[in-house]
Amino acid sequence: xxxxxxxxxxxxxxxxxxxxxxxxxxxxxxxxxxxxxxxxxxxxxxxxxxxxxxxxxxxxxxxxxxxxxxxxxxxxxxxxxxxxxxxxxxxxxxxxxxxxxxxxxxxxxxxxxxxxxxxxxxxxxxxxxxxxxxxxxxxxxxxxxxxxxxxxxxxxxxxxxxxxxxxxxxxxxxxxxxxxxxxxxxxxxxxxxxxxxxxxxxxxxxxxxxxxxxxxxxxxxxxxxxxxxxxxxxxxxxxxxxxxxxxxxxxxxxxxxxxxxxxxxxxxxxxxxxxxxxx
Amino acid sequence: xxxxxxxxxxxxxxxxxxxxxxxxxxxxxxxxxxxxxxxxxxxxxxxxxxxxxxxxxxxxxxxxxxxxxxxxxxxxxxxxxxxxxxxxxxxxxxxxxxxxxxxxxxxxxxxxxxxxxxxxxxxxxxxxxxxxxxxxxxxxxxxxxxxxxxxxxxxxxxxxxxxxxxxxxxxxxxxxxxxxxxxxxxxxxxxxxxxxxxxxxxxxxxxxxxxxxxxxxxxxxxxxxxxxxxxxxxxxxxxxxxxxxxxxxxxxxxxxxxxxxxxxxxxxxxxxxxxxxxxxxxxxxxxxxxxxxxxxx
Numbered sequence: 354x355x356x357x358x359x360x361x362x363x364x365x366x367x368x369x370x371x372x373x374x375x376x377x378x379x380x381x382x383x384x385x386x387x388x389x390x391x392x393x394x395x396x397x398x399x400x401x402x403x404x405x406x407x408x409x410x411x412x413x414x415x416x417x418x419x420x421x422x423x424x425x426x427x428x429x430x431x432x433x434x435x436x437x438x439x440x441x442x443x444x445x446x447x448x449x450x451x452x453x454x455x456x457x458x459x460x461x462x463x464x465x466x467x468x469x470x471x472x473x474x475x476x477x478x479x480x481x482x483x484x485x486x487x488x489x490x491x492x493x494x495x496x497x498x499x500x501x502x503x504x505x506x507x508x509x510x511x512x513x514x515x516x517x518x519x520x521x522x523x524x525x526x527x528x529x530x531x532x533x534x535x536x537x538x539x540x541x542x543x544x545x546x547x548x549x550x551x552x553x554x555x556x557x558x559x560x561x562x563x564x565x566x567x568x569x570x571x572x573x574x575x576x577x578x579x580x581x582x583x584x585x586x587x588x589x590x591x592x593x594x595x596x597x598x599x600x601x602x603x604x605x606x607x608x609x610x611x612x613x614x615x616x617x618x619x620x621x622x623x624x625x626x627x628x629x630x631x632x
Numbered sequence: 633x634x635x636x637x638x639x640x641x642x643x644x645x646x647x648x649x650x651x652x653x654x655x656x657x658x659x660x661x662x663x664x665x666x667x668x669x670x671x672x673x674x675x676x677x678x679x680x681x682x683x684x685x686x687x688x689x690x691x692x693x694x695x696x697x698x699x700x701x702x703x704x705x706x707x708x709x710x711x712x713x714x715x716x717x718x719x720x721x722x723x724x725x726x727x728x729x730x731x732x733x734x735x736x737x738x739x740x741x742x743x744x745x746x747x748x749x750x751x752x753x754x755x756x757x758x759x760x761x762x763x764x765x766x767x768x769x770x771x772x773x774x775x776x777x778x779x780x781x782x783x784x785x786x787x788x789x790x791x792x793x794x795x796x797x798x799x800x801x802x803x804x805x806x807x808x809x810x811x812x813x814x815x816x817x818x819x820x821x822x823x824x825x826x827x828x829x830x831x832x833x834x835x836x837x838x839x840x841x842x843x844x845x846x847x848x849x850x851x852x853x854x855x856x857x858x859x860x861x862x863x864x865x866x867x868x869x870x871x872x873x874x875x876x877x878x879x880x881x882x883x884x885x886x887x888x889x890x891x892x893x894x895x896x897x898x899x900x901x902x903x904x905x906x907x908x909x910x911x912x913x914x915x916x917x918x919x920x921x922x923x924x925x926x927x928x929x
Contacts (some may be wrong), residue, residue, distance in 0.1 A: 365728050372725065373742045379801065380745070382768055383757040395766045441654045448651035452644055464655055467663045471862055471911055473887050474904040477673065477897055478666035481680065501658025533647040562750040564865040565884075569892050580752045584869060596760050606753040614748045618741060621748065 380607075387411070387600035394596050410601035417590040420605060423579035426571075430492055430578065431560045434499035435553055442502035443549065446510030447541050451523060464504045472565065480569060494570045495578075499560070506552050513548040514541065547620075554620040557613060579606055674902035679895045691902035701903065703878045704886040707792060708861055711882070714796040714803075715856035719849065722804040726811030727841070740812075743805035751802070755869035758798045759785065785870055788879035795866060795880070807852050814848040815841070846927045854918050861911050864888065883907050 381401070386394060387410050389403040414420065448454075449461055483494040518541055526536040542549075564580050571577040574589070583606045591598045614621060637645075674691055678684035695701050725743065729736055746754065761769050762784035770781030784794045818840065826836045864884040871880025874889075881889075883903065891900035 362731075362733060365731070365733065369725075369728060369739045373739060376742050376746055376801070376805070379757055379761055380749075382761065386760065397771075399768055399771055444651045445655045448648040452648040452651075454645045454648040460652065460656065464659055467659060469912060469915065470663060470667060471858075471884075471904070471908050473862065473884050474670055474901075474908040475663060475666035477891050477901050477904065478669035479662065480891075481669075481897065482666070484680070498658065498662045500654075501662065502655040504655065507655060533644075533651075537651070558748055562752075564752055564868075565888070568868070569888075580750055583750075583756070584752045584865075586756075596763075596766075599756055600760060603753040603756045606750050610748055610750055611745065614745070615741075618744075621744070 383600045383603055386597055387604050389597050391595065391597055410597040411605070413598050414586070414591065414602045414605065418582055418586065418602070419575050420579065420582060420602075422575045423577060423582040424609070426492060426576060427561055427578040427580070430495050430499075430567075431557055433496045434560055435556050437500040438502055439506065439549055439552060439556070441500065442506040442552075443510050443542060443545060444537060445502055446507045446514055447537050449507065450511045450514040451518065451520065451541075465508065467504055476565070476569065483570070489570055490572050490576055491570075492576070495563075495566055503556075506556070509552060510545060510548055513545055518544050550617070551620040554613070554617040558610060558621070561610060670901045670904060673898050674905050676898040678897045680897055681895075684898070687898070691899045692906075694899065695903060695906065700874075700878055700881070700886060704874075704881045704883045707879065708863075708882045710792050711795055711799070711860050711863065712857060714799045715853060715860060717796070718800050718803050718807060718856065719852055721800065722807035722852075723811050723845070725804060725808045726815055727837075729808070730812060730815040740809070743808055745805070746802045747806040749802065751865045752869060754798070754802055755866045758794070758801075758866075759870055762794055785880075786876060788875070788877040791871060791875045791880040794870070795863075798866060799860075799863075810848050810852060811845065814845045818844045843927045846925060850918070850922050850926045854915060857914055857918070858911055861907065861914075 385401055385403055388406045388408070389400075390405070390407050390409070393400065393403065449457065479494070479498075480489075483489060488494050522540055523536055526540050531539070562580065563578075564584065567578040567581045568584070571581055574582065574585075577585075583602050586599060586602045587593050591602075673684075675686060675688060676684045677687045677690070729739060761767050764770065764781075764783040764786055767781075767784070769784070773779060773781035782790045784790045822840050822844075823836055826840060831839070861882075862884055863882050867875075867880050867882050867885045868888075871885075874881035874885065884907070887900050887903050887907070890896045890903065
């Protein structure tokens with residue numbers, strides 16, 4: 354019995370390790386290519402460990418494309434959307450989970466219904482509206498809509514609040530003379546901190562990796578987000594077959610996300626699992 | 633009636649409504665209004681520079697006669713093949729990982745990295761991997777099978793399979809985590825009882841694991857279909873102008889081109905509405921039939 358179990362474990366390990374090669378191989382190959390000189394890229398047989406290693410490709414793309422602007426623009430969108438959007442979503446979720454008011458279920462369902470509307474349907478009128486306001490080629494069309502709270506986040510917070518904030522606690526605060534807003538900010542908000550962290554991690558990833566929205570609004574290179582800049586690499590900054598530089602650009606785009614992921618891994622996987630089951 | 637509402641209760645209602653005001657405003661401004669506008673636009677012809685013209689159902693007539701529309705629709709439906717394949721792989725991975733082995737969480741992280749990677753970077757790196765002459769994948773195919781690999785992104789028959797392979801690489805880790813959570817929710821006593829009754833591993837899988845995971849299957853299918861119908865970024869990078877013979881364009885790509893390359897705002901809105909209705913019908917249909925196969929406890 355024990356022997357059989359050991360054998361199964363061994364097979365599981367082997368399969369998972371083989372899978373890991375498939376998962377990490379493309380990334381490793383990208384990294385390797387980005388450290389090669391143009392001369393050695395097409396070497397046959399392919400060299401996994403570049404010899405010599407060169408950082409020139411990174412310098413090359415960094416000098417040719419305004420990547421620092423790209424990072425800053427992406428960061429501005431992420432920080433402003435998350436700081437206001439998460440707060441607003443928490444407020445709404447607090448109201449939906451702890452209070453009773455007319456048409457509560459109906460309003461919540463209507464908001465949930467927006468999840469069914471594909472972005473491409475609202476994208477065109479939104480673009481027309483924002484261009485009337487003169488907001489095309491600014492970050493505002495990417496920031497402002499996000500500040501009104503995202504329904505998935507509200508849903509997630511509501512589930513969390515229903516289970517974690519006792520009604521007695523709210524009543525006690527009320528008796529102590531705490532107003533509605535103060536009860537929310539001093540009692541409810543600290544309790545849902547883990548949920549906020551989870552949604553911040555998930556939100557960061559979604560906004561940072563977003564492409565279609567930034568692509569239609571941002572035209573001046575210095576105003577583009579990092580994804581749009583990287584996507585226009587081949588057409589604007591480097592030649593199509595310059596794979597080392599292209600891969601260096603990919604690594605530059607990948608790195609911040611991977612770093613955040615390693616630090617906030619727990620939140621990513623937990624919140625994904627929670628939204629998955631309850632959704 | 634109003635006078636009978638006590639003061640504290642009225643105050644509570646006012647505060648509750650204030651708290652939900654921002655998302656409601658957001659809903660009205662950024663969802664409902666655009667939705668209605670888009671519907672109106674789909675019966676018009678407008679390039680954003682000259683005045684809009686009401687053209688009745690002309691946009692729809694044009695759409696149903698346009699070869700590019702059918703091609704992009706077919707391509708999108710073809711990509712749905714990735715959904716069941718991805719489900720099987722991610723479920724198998726989850727079953728393998730659902731045991732207390734040393735270092736199992738490292739594997740979970742490794743399989744999850746492609747999921748969080750930006751799709752633009754991922755598309756660029758696959759462009760290199762799938763390169764016809766120098767790509768590492770064709771190099772492998774040559775070394776192992778001794779045959780020349782396909783011209784992945786340059787051959788109209790291989791563009792869509794390329795997208796599916798890429799999608800699997802980037803997606804199985806996410807669904808695997810969902811399946812893992814589902815597996816951990818199955819009480820081990822079910823398996824113990826089955827073992828006492830002499831059920832084989834295959835029977836345990838078929839009669840316990842598979843049905844108890846059905847809420848996860850359902851979620852993965854619904855989200856997979858919606859996601860596939862909205863795929864765009866990888867096509868933008870890997871299939872410039874729709875790829876060879878428009879074989880790599882999806883509906884969203886088609887809408888994007890019509891709206892932001894040719895500025896046919898009315899026509900693009902009409903196509904977007906057709907896409908929206910398609911997604912709605914498909915999702916509704918899945919919820920309907922889910923009652924027959926999704927296990928609820």
